[in-house]
Amino acid sequence: MRVERITRFPVKGLTGELMDVVDIEAGQGLPHDRRFAFAQGDSPFDPAAPVWMQKRHFACLMANAGIAAIRSAYDPVTGMLLLMAPGFPHLAVDLDLAEDRARAAAWMTAFLGPEARGSLRLAEAPGHAFTDIAAKAVSIIGLSSVKALSEKVGMELDPTRFRANILFSGAAPFAELDWVGREFQLGATRVKIFKRTQRCPATEVNPETAVRDAKPQKWLREHYGHADMGVYAEVLEGGRVAVGDALEPLQADLLG
Numbered sequence: 001m002r003v004e005r006i007t008r009f010p011v012k013g014l015t016g017e018l019m020d021v022v023d024i025e026a027g028q029g030l031p032h033d034r035r036f037a038f039a040q041g042d043s044p045f046d047p048a049a050p051v052w053m054q055k056r057h058f059a060c061l062m063a064n065a066g067i068a069a070i071r072s073a074y075d076p077v078t079g080m081l082l083l084m085a086p087g088f089p090h091l092a093v094d095l096d097l098a099e100d101r102a103r104a105a106a107w108m109t110a111f112l113g114p115e116a117r118g119s120l121r122l123a124e125a126p127g128h129a130f131t132d133i134a135a136k137a138v139s140i141i142g143l144s145s146v147k148a149l150s151e152k153v154g155m156e157l158d159p160t161r162f163r164a165n166i167l168f169s170g171a172a173p174f175a176e177l178d179w180v181g182r183e184f185q186l187g188a189t190r191v192k193i194f195k196r197t198q199r200c201p202a203t204e205v206n207p208e209t210a211v212r213d214a215k216p217q218k219w220l221r222e223h224y225g226h227a228d229m230g231v232y233a234e235v236l237e238g239g240r241v242a243v244g245d246a247l248e249p250l251q252a253d254l255l256g
Contacts, residue, residue: 001168002170003186003241004167004168004243005167006018006021006242008031008032010072010074011034011037011072013038013060013061013064020242021240023238023240024235024238024240024241025235029137033131034131036122036124037124038059038123039121040057045123050127061205064112066210069085069210070084070085070111071083079096081095081104091107095122105120105121132200133195135194137194139163139231140164140165140230141231142167142175143169145174147173149229153219161203162230163202168247176193176230177228179193180193180196187245188241189238191236193232193233194231194232196230196231203216203217
């Protein structure tokens with residue numbers, strides 16, 4: 001099996017950034033993945049005492065399909081975030097500056113319009129990631145699984161809908177769902193699959209048009225009896241992962 005794509009999502013709900021190579025530490029996800037989120041005005045998230053919270057407390061595709069129209073880019077070296085959307089001025093801000101973070105939050109508040117619950121805040125906390133589960137993990141999906149669902153429903157689904165960190169080839173459709181509890185070599189890392197990824201209405205949103213034009217969650221249940229697409233992996237031993245690297249089971253009988 002082969003790693004085909006590596007993606008991190010610096011801001012929850014916004015644009016993914018493709019990576020040719022990434023160094024991942026044990027017990028962590030991809031560096032800067034979901035590092036930031038736009039917290040709704042009524043969100044109780046406290047950066048001084050960060051705890052995992054459900055996505056409804058933040059701008060997210062599940063509730064705010066329109067944010068798929070935003071094109072963003074983050075440079076962790078300079079701290080600069082770029083936000084672009086049709087009908088809105090481009091915004092470049094330095095997230096190391098409080099006044100620039102406030103400008104970014106005001107931009108997003110204006111973009112959400114009536115979907116904004118008060119004035120949004122750009123949230124960040126050291127060591128915290130605004131992921132869909134509390135555990136630190138890398139999300140992994142087999143491209144054949146997305147292709148199989150696409151063929152079942154007669155609609156080509158862009159794998160980007162599912163916002164995985166790692167897309168791989170070379171396995172049977174949905175094979176990864178049976179890997180829970182197993183260990184794999186992923187590039188130079190060792191990972192353990194610990195949970196299936198249950199999909200939510202965020203996958204209904206077309207990442208190019210920002211329109212809800214599909215029902216992957218519903219279709220998965222209808223055709224496969226579950227709503228799972230992909231898995232979560234814990235990084236047991238850190239290392240480097242690059243596009244083209246192997247994803248291989250550490251138990252000889254895993255794929256038998």
